[in-house]
Amino acid sequence: xENMSQYPLEITGDPRPMVSFRKVRKAYGSLVVLxxxxxxxxxxxxxxxxxxxxxxxxxxxxxxxxxxxxxSGVIYVDGKPLTHMPKNGKLIPANQSHLRERRADIGxxxxxxxxxxxxxxxxxxxxxxxxxxxxxxxxxxxRSEELLELVGMIGKKDQHPSxxxxxxxxxxxxARALAMRPKVMLFDEVTSALDPExxxxxxxxxxxxxxxxxxxxxxxxxxMGFARDISDRxxxxxxxxxxxxxxxxxxxxxxxxxxxxxxLSAVKEAI
Amino acid sequence: MVDWRWDFVWEILPRLLQAxxxxxxxxxxxxGIALVLGLxxxxxxxxxYRIVTLIIREVVEFIRSTPLILQIFFIxxxxxxxxIRLSPWMSGMIAIGLHYACYLSEVYRGGIExxxxxxxxxxxxxxxxxxxKYRRVIIPQAIPSALAGMGxxxxxxxxxxxxxxxxxxxxxxxxxxxIGSENYRFLEPYTMVxxxxxxxxxxxxxxxxxxxxxxxxxxxx
Numbered sequence: 001x002e003n004m005s006q007y008p009l010e011i012t013g014d015p016r017p018m019v020s021f022r023k024v025r026k027a028y029g030s031l032v033v034l035x036x037x038x039x040x041x042x043x044x045x046x047x048x049x050x051x052x053x054x055x056x057x058x059x060x061x062x063x064x065x066x067x068x069x070x071x072s073g074v075i076y077v078d079g080k081p082l083t084h085m086p087k088n089g090k091l092i093p094a095n096q097s098h099l100r101e102r103r104a105d106i107g108x109x110x111x112x113x114x115x116x117x118x119x120x121x122x123x124x125x126x127x128x129x130x131x132x133x134x135x136x137x138x139x140x141x142x143r144s145e146e147l148l149e150l151v152g153m154i155g156k157k158d159q160h161p162s163x164x165x166x167x168x169x170x171x172x173x174x175a176r177a178l179a180m181r182p183k184v185m186l187f188d189e190v191t192s193a194l195d196p197e198x199x200x201x202x203x204x205x206x207x208x209x210x211x212x213x214x215x216x217x218x219x220x221x222x223x224m225g226f227a228r229d230i231s232d233r234x235x236x237x238x239x240x241x242x243x244x245x246x247x248x249x250x251x252x253x254x255x256x257x258x259x260x261x262x263x264l265s266a267v268k269e270a271i
Numbered sequence: 272m273v274d275w276r277w278d279f280v281w282e283i284l285p286r287l288l289q290a291x292x293x294x295x296x297x298x299x300x301x302x303g304i305a306l307v308l309g310l311x312x313x314x315x316x317x318x319x320y321r322i323v324t325l326i327i328r329e330v331v332e333f334i335r336s337t338p339l340i341l342q343i344f345f346i347x348x349x350x351x352x353x354x355i356r357l358s359p360w361m362s363g364m365i366a367i368g369l370h371y372a373c374y375l376s377e378v379y380r381g382g383i384e385x386x387x388x389x390x391x392x393x394x395x396x397x398x399x400x401x402x403x404k405y406r407r408v409i410i411p412q413a414i415p416s417a418l419a420g421m422g423x424x425x426x427x428x429x430x431x432x433x434x435x436x437x438x439x440x441x442x443x444x445x446x447x448x449x450i451g452s453e454n455y456r457f458l459e460p461y462t463m464v465x466x467x468x469x470x471x472x473x474x475x476x477x478x479x480x481x482x483x484x485x486x487x488x489x490x491x492x
Binding site for chain 1: 389396411
């Protein structure tokens with residue numbers, strides 16, 4: 001049994017991290033996906049996660065979105081525990097209502113977009129605000145149209161996803177996630193399923209978010225150039241651990257660990 | 272030489288048409304019960320409570336593995352021993368509804384399982400409740416792929432209504448039997464019953480297909 005008293009009920013202090021993984025462990029049977037992960041992400045920080053497949057990088061995002069449970073450790077968002085909740089001065093595993101309350105701070109975009117196929121682009125964006133936040137339809141429509149404008153999709157707002165290209169669907173998916181006003185945005189290989197010629201339209205939207213909005217972002221990507229351009233920090237994952245992390249110029253320019261060097265040169269050769 | 276008498280056909284037609292009405296009422300009411308109950312049976316098999324899932328699955332399996340006619344007899348003849356006294360009509364519709372609810376629950380289950388996992392995850396990422404996920408995201412997408420199966424069972428129920436004749440519901444076969452034994456002529460009533468079934472089943476199947484296409488277009492799929 002894990003000693004939960006080592007984890008604070010709340011992370012206080014100024015500035016406190018927007019996201020904090022404390023000794024988070026995830027295993028499927030004997031396969032350890034993440035091994036005692038410690039990771040803090042500051043408010044407004046853009047962190048890119050890179051690494052070979054199977055290194056656990058996508059799992060980091062999926063745990064934060066509560067799509068995966070964790071085996072031990074605690075994840076905090078904006079200082080409050082996400083995976084756990086306080087009860088009688090102790091942390092116990094979160095129940096559904098706690099998850100729903102804390103999950104509101106987090107938004108996510110997926111590799112395969114996962115737009116709702118039976119709704120138009122605009123309806124996809126309005127769905128969360130209207131159904132989950134209980135926002136009046138007119139207000140949700142205004143906000144969604146604003147966001148579709150931001151991602152350059154206002155002209156296609158009445159189209160169903162099946163009529164949109166991958167890049168267009170992904171931009172709608174970004175608008176849909178933003179419509180919930182998350183504090184933390186997660187991008188899980190959002191360009192991996194796209195044709196090369198439309199990757200730019202999605203990365204440009206993310207660039208715009210980075211430069212114009214004070215969102216905290218975690219991004220799993222295979223695009224090293226993009227990660228280098230826009231990240232405040234890059235984490236290289238290997239075997240369920242952060243092997244090396246640092247500012248992009250440092251990690252890409254002068255990697256210290258051998259595994260990082262090997263990975264980066266292998267990726268370079270592939271290009 | 273076949274001895275076919277048109278005057279007899281015209282004579283019995285009103286009675287047969289009235290029985291057609293009864294048959295349709297039984298089919299539609301049974302189908303209504305099956306549609307609603309089937310959904311609960313399907314969703315009940317997806318709760319996090321293992322024991323509920325297990326019980327429902329076994330009940331569904333049991334009902335699907337035993338003949339409808341036995342279930343009709345059971346409800347009508349054995350029910351009173353347990354203090355459940357139902358008219359032939361009620362017994363029949365409950366039996367048909369229950370029987371087909373089990374088949375429909377499998378259709379719904381298949382439809383729900385055909386919705387990709389990414390849709391559930393996107394709904395979670397939007398922080399939807401379980402009810403919202405089903406109502407807004409999953410069921411609307413499950414319906415188009417379930418429609419074909421749902422339509423087949425509508426026709427199936429319709430064709431199974433003659434089983435209600437065994438407990439005296441005045442549907443088509445029951446009426447045709449009565450006409451036949453009153454007049455010692457079976458050719459015309461049975462032929463007419465066959466034609467009536469055909470005249471209703473065929474267009475229904477076509478309508479269902481058209482409706483399926485319409486729903487898919489409407490949902491942009």
